[in-house]
Amino acid sequence: MWGENRLTRMLGIRYPVIQAGMAGGAAMPELVAAVSEAGGLGTLGAGYLSPEGIREAIREIRSRTDRPFAVNLLVTQEPSPSAEELQRGRELLAPVQREMGLEPGEPARYAPSFAAQMEVLVEEKIPVFSFTFAIPEQKWLNRLKEEGTILIGTATTVREGKLLEAAGVDLVTAQGAEAGGHRGTFAGTYEQGMVGTMALVPQLVDGIGLPVIAAGGIMDGRGLAAALALGAEGVQMGTAFLTCTESGAHEVHQAQILEGTEDSTVVTRAFSGKPARGIRNRFIDQLAGREEEIPPYPVQNALTREIRQAAARRKDPERMSLWAGQGLRLSRRQGAGELVHQVVTEAEAVWKRFGDQKG
Ligand SMILES: Cc1cc2nc3c(=O)[nH]c(=O)nc-3n(C[C@H](O)[C@H](O)[C@H](O)COP(=O)(O)O)c2cc1C
Numbered sequence: 101m102w103g104e105n106r107l108t109r110m111l112g113i114r115y116p117v118i119q120a121g122m123a124g125g126a127a128m129p130e131l132v133a134a135v136s137e138a139g140g141l142g143t144l145g146a147g148y149l150s151p152e153g154i155r156e157a158i159r160e161i162r163s164r165t166d167r168p169f170a171v172n173l174l175v176t177q178e179p180s181p182s183a184e185e186l187q188r189g190r191e192l193l194a195p196v197q198r199e200m201g202l203e204p205g206e207p208a209r210y211a212p213s214f215a216a217q218m219e220v221l222v223e224e225k226i227p228v229f230s231f232t233f234a235i236p237e238q239k240w241l242n243r244l245k246e247e248g249t250i251l252i253g254t255a256t257t258v259r260e261g262k263l264l265e266a267a268g269v270d271l272v273t274a275q276g277a278e279a280g281g282h283r284g285t286f287a288g289t290y291e292q293g294m295v296g297t298m299a300l301v302p303q304l305v306d307g308i309g310l311p312v313i314a315a316g317g318i319m320d321g322r323g324l325a326a327a328l329a330l331g332a333e334g335v336q337m338g339t340a341f342l343t344c345t346e347s348g349a350h351e352v353h354q355a356q357i358l359e360g361t362e363d364s365t366v367v368t369r370a371f372s373g374k375p376a377r378g379i380r381n382r383f384i385d386q387l388a389g390r391e392e393e394i395p396p397y398p399v400q401n402a403l404t405r406e407i408r409q410a411a412a413r414r415k416d417p418e419r420m421s422l423w424a425g426q427g428l429r430l431s432r433r434q435g436a437g438e439l440v441h442q443v444v445t446e447a448e449a450v451w452k453r454f455g456d457q458k459g
């Protein structure tokens with residue numbers, strides 16, 4: 101039933117199902133390997149990992165599976181915030197820190213060095229590299245290509261898809277507004293990039309010549325069937341994999357997703373300085389209306405790290421970043437391999453219902 105398409109051929113996978121690379125510890129080797137072993141494409145969420153941590157994780161994935169996998173990075177430049185900007189950001193967080201009994205601390209660094217992370221990916225000759233937030237410098241794309249790595253960029257508009265195509269990527273993820281986590285918008289305002297998956301996918305399919313991966317709100321086989329009907333050649337699912345048994349997401353995060361509903365999430369800059377969709381909580385509400393004072397990513401992300409980590413230790417959902425998409429009622433607790441198989445089986449059932457033998 102599952103024939104090949106450009107995407108499955110390029111990626112060397114059986115089913116057109118990609119587990120999103122989710123930075124922050126959810127998408128680690130156990131989950132990645134389980135998805136790849138099941139015939140999908142697992143992705144290491146390496147955005148916040150140190151270069152050495154990335155190398156270790158890649159080796160761990162390779163010890164668990166011979167199948168292709170991806171590594172995902174957040175294209176980030178070293179920031180140089182002004183003293184004033186930092187002061188404003190710290191003042192904004194002071195009441196939260198007081199309530200939590202935390203001393204305001206100095207972040208060791210804002211984000212890992214992107215160049216050092218990329219060196220590891222080149223050295224390790226990874227099968228697939230996916231990225232978001234920007235387009236990496238051409239030299240990195242060329243070096244990865246020389247090692248045979250397939251490149252996947254993230255677009256939230258057709259314009260961004262065209263820029264990615266011109267940069268020479270192999271596939272483009274269409275990240276709809278429903279998607280959990282950070283927005284990948286890099287050419288335009290975040291509001292311009294808030295295009296729903298249903299509207300974005302077919303327009304991107306028409307606008308570029310590369311295979312398109314649909315992402316945002318896809319949780320089951322109905323979502324996969326719908327994405328393929330819109331012209332996508334595969335799907336990328338994040339939230340759906342967060343509650344799988346191999347997920348590294350915090351138990352409180354998982355519980356909130358399993359209990360969440362279609363209206364539980366909001367897009368906020370409160371945690372990281374970059375718009376991201378997550379389950380609304382007290383921290384988001386406390387910073388609402390003060391968007392102007394929040395320093396940009398990754399500065400705010402570093403300033404809130406201590407708050408988020410302390411909240412996680414205390415199992416306090418009100419101060420944790422609970423990134424999730426809008427498909428919350430469809431989340432399930434099961435093995436990641438089981439989810440991949442269930443999604444493709446459900447999609448087959450949809451086609452059967454339509455009396456179509458599509459593959
Ligand atoms: C917890 C979480 C973390 C995420 N981290 C990343 C990331 O590091 N890199 C990335 O490209 N996308 C990241 N995303 C976005 C996903 O790639 C994808 O666009 C999104 O999960 C799709 O929507 P869905 O969650 O409704 O499936 C993240 C999403 C979530 C839920």
